[in-house]
Amino acid sequence: MSVRFGIVVFPGTNCDLDTKAALEASGVESHFVWHTATRLDGFECVILPGGFAHGDYLRTGAIAAFSPIIPALRRHIDAGGLVIGICNGFQVLLEMGVLPGAMMRNRSLRFICRFVHVLVEQADTPFTMNCTPGQVLRMPISHFEGNYYIDEAGLKSLIDNRQVVLRYCDAEGKCTPESNPNGAAFNIAGICNADRNVFGLMPHPERASDSLLGSVDGKLIFESIAESVSGRSIGQAG
């Protein structure tokens, strides 16, 4: 069956077009959903793309978390639908309380845009099933607030429940302080919820989906989602 992705666009979202182009390159159908919509029916996966929703005024993602689309997003999550928040989208998911923790400004107090390496800690999520555990992916980050914070108990619970999906590492896959670009706790670059159907990550897979631009590792994420969704649907049908 064909997989349909919904891409939620807030005023100030700016990675919407890039995300759609990357999905198209992976052969996935996607549609934009304006933030004032109140339904998300018919989408197997919903993407909250990167950008500066509502200018990121007040706090990153804070205003977007109260958009008219949000109740529909919660219903989608509760029904087991997949959601991936990239960069600003991750920040929105944190503000919604769907994922635990919070974002602080980068340790350097500067915006950082560069390619980084991330280690796949969990390959048994719908978002990383085409990766192998311990695989190193090369993707760009581009953010001011990516310094992930969570208290000790929260971190322990994330680790115990295998919710830490991606960690910043060096080219060899070692998660060192030097390979942590923004000061994130436990080098965390991406986490999922306990039900494993919501995924937030700071790196931009849509910017690593074309060899001409330096990496195709991001495609693994989009293709994992597409495959897991069609697999699931086939399972349900059978």
Place this chain on the structure above:
Amino acid sequence: MTGLPDVLREHNLTTEEYERIVERLGRPPNRVELGIFSAMWSEHCCYKSSKRYLSTLPTSGERVIQGQGENAGVIDLGDGIALVFKIESHNHPSFIEPFQGAATGVGGILRDIFTMGARPFAILDSLHFGNLDEPRTRYIMRGVVSGISFYGNCIGVPTVGGQTLFADCYSKIPLVNVMCAGIAGKDKIFLGKASGPGNVVIYAGSRTGRDGLHGATMASSAFDETSEERRPTVQVGDPFAEKLVMDSCLELMQRGLIEGIQDMGAAGLACSTSEMAARGGTGIRIDLSKVPRRAANLTPYEIMLSESQERMLLVVTPQHKEEVLDVFSKWGVKAVAIGIVTGDGTLVVDEGTKRVAEVPLALLIGQCPVYDRPTARPPSQARPGAVERVDISLKDAIEALVGSPNLCDKRWVFEQYDHLIGTNTVVGPGADAAVLRIKGTKKAVALCLDGNGAKAAIDPYWAAVSAVAESFLNVCCTGGKPLAITNCLNFGNPEQPSVMWQFAEATRGLKDACELLKLPVTGGNVSFYNETLGESIFPTPIVGMVGLLEDVRLVVRPGFKRAGDVVLLLGKTDPRLDGSELAGIVTGSRGKELPPVDLEAHKRLSQVLLKLGRDGLLQSAHDCSEGGIALALLKSCFVAGDGSWPGVTVSVPSDVDPVAWLFAESPSRVIVSVKQEDVRRIMRYLERQHLEHTVLGEIGGDAFRVKSGHSSLFSATVEHLWRIWASKLEELLAGESK
């Protein structure tokens, strides 16, 4: 009561200019009208000192769709696609308030691009600061870079390249030149024209406040010790608001609902209304009581001259008016009809039923005084002491240059910019030129900014020629064919004959180089009065070049690729250190003359380079400029790695002084690396083309080695040198160095 001389001083108008207004208007202007004249007759808006020189630049070419005189230049990329591009300076505001000054510089140039119907897809910036030992310079640099980062990142346009240079003369007046390029449909270009009497004039975007009052006149006068008190004349930027304005305007254009459009930049409503009507050969009448405001008790004078950001002026037919307002409303952008296009050649400004200004456009726009200011070659121009010998060891020279502010890694700057958004950045910051693909085609655009004020201080003519030549070569290094340029001319006070001489010489250089290399100049920007307390900056002409790659898969990058590849130098080395970075660092003087550019030879080199690139024979290409052969080789090592770096071993000819040969900055040279198996074929081709070339050495190992015959002159690991290069700027900004 303020006397007339004070009023004129406040408005930066001379007595002669005032008398011209009174005589041609047939009466003394009222205060609102005087304000409008002061803005429109400012250097910033009417180019009164520079016009006669700018008019000598070549502007036509088969690919030019729109040359000078519009909001931006437009060239044809083929396949129905056009490239819209321009550069602007925001030097004065960036000194007074670095963050907002730079941010609104980005906002302004973005509006110039989307105003033409193009979606902006790349920003480049040329930044010049003072000495980083001074805390004030560090403050300005941090502010400027974060301002550009804040605005560009938020609106979602990648900042993909540019330059960051340092010299003491920029301490009190930094240069912030921002270039933007956008892609549009060739037949979907919009102009800043108010056509069709009876059409509706619409104001859209942010509300009007008092910010930015007199911005244009501020940028047209020199600074003194009270300059910091001018902070209220700097505007405040809101990239989120601008993104909504941009997205809504692009939707209106796509739906064909607009007759004409212009942004409200310098001199705000006064400039946009009068320029649009003048270009349309019409007239315009607006009612200020309809203008959305964010401050109480704004006077008509303030409303006309406010430079509040993120505002647009549109002309639409009465039939489309409601549809246009609906689109703005969907995007949450404030928009109101504030007037109509008339046919009477007059700018009429009402406030409700009261007439507050009435000025013939022919006078306001057409009869701005144009000056032929006196020029005189400054005595200091022939600086004493040609560079004869620079006394430094090869090791010290290499380490000094790798860690010099001008040549060290600019990662601290460009990593604060989102240079990847748009997913088009094939070659990003830190290369000779940035390369961005055009989605849906095989094509890509190459873009770069070049210029060197320290060299222009020695000889503005040859420095301008070099800036054009170097940017030309930078684009060719990537495999792009250069198509056109825009320029930003940053100079001191034009009322000083020495400054005017520098300007005349620099524009003469631009003209000669562009004519010979067949490059049209599609527009640009002049920034005069870059001086504080009588001290001028170096004359600093900056060239923005655009080029086209027909097939992006053939892009050539600057980094070395593979051990065993052979490194060649194309072009002839003149081992004199005049004008060089090394001479400047070691002796404090770059000498009194610059190496001239043989433009014919330069063209030949560029053609050879393009041919080798097209045939897929280049593993890498990087031009030799600041720091000469040595720095070009090292940079090709530095940018090749992502955690590990290839080494290279090179041989210096036995009959030269190694330091002079490695660090001379003679123009028209490129370092390429090629596969072993292609060397013989390439050499034969180079010989047939009568292009001077030298085999420098081979890539391999992890060290940078310099030999002469069998003796080793220098050896150090690339990683060691990379660490100096990569960390220097951050150290300097922390105030830790020295």
